[in-house]
Amino acid sequence: MKKRQMDLLGLVLLVCLSLLCAACAPSQEKMDTLATEVAAGIYATLTAQAPIETPTATIIPSPTAVPSPTTTPTPGAMVAVSVLNVREGPGTTYTALGQLNRGEELDITGQFENCSWVKMKSRSSGLEGWVAGGEQYIELRIPCEQIPLGVFHPQTGWIQRGEGGGYGTMTVDNGTAKDGVVILTANDQAVMAAYIRAGEKFTLQGIQDGTYALYFSTGSDWNGKEFMTDPRRQRFTDAFEFSTSASAYTIWDVTLHTVTGGTASAQDVGEGDFPAIGE
Structure with a gap:
């Protein structure tokens, strides 16, 4: 009878203890909240401990040009x-x-x-x-x-003397501001030619009897064939007649610049129509 009473008492105590524990246990809502807070704390800890990689620019050096060795040209x-x-x-x-x-x-x-x-x-x-x-x-x-033709400043005088043998003469006055070349032609061929510096005169001598055309060019930087700078090529419009008799011969006076009372006229000609000299 005492044993059954003791067993009954123990059962009662066990039930009371269970009820007490159940009363003390947190609710499911609190458990979910706690789990969320723990997870957030773990994430924050891991995030704080994880190293942050800062991107850095990689500098690539520009290639340095290697200067080419310089050589001195061989003298001419x-x-x-x-x-x-x-x-x-x-x-x-x-x-x-x-x-x-x-x-x-x-x-x-x-x-x-x-x-x-x-x-x-x-x-x-x-x-x-x-x-x-x-x-x-x-x-x-x-x-x-x-080697190209070199330019120079000739003295007033002959460029192409011609055969001569005649008595006719032609004095040419270059009153222009530029040097000039005069070419006397017969049958479209240069007979004689002279270089006349600006402001100077020259006389063509030994001209044989016949009919001639007179061409002239002005400019600078003469190379023995033509002016290389500012060339202008012209031809006198009228022909020049030369004749000789027992008592007289022909003398012409010509100016390359305009003069008061002058009767001659000139016209421009193209490079291809200007007579060549020295050939």
């Missing part, structure tokens, strides 16, 4: 005599500008009459001008046909 010629005169133009009648010594290296810039004269500049002294082009004077290292 070398002086072959002890002393060589440098002149203002291609000829011994031109003023001497200075002298060169054997072995001086020259840069060639032009030539005249198949390199009988060459225009040059000395590499050592800087002196520029014309020198005789014969092999006894210089050692030319460039084929003559590759």
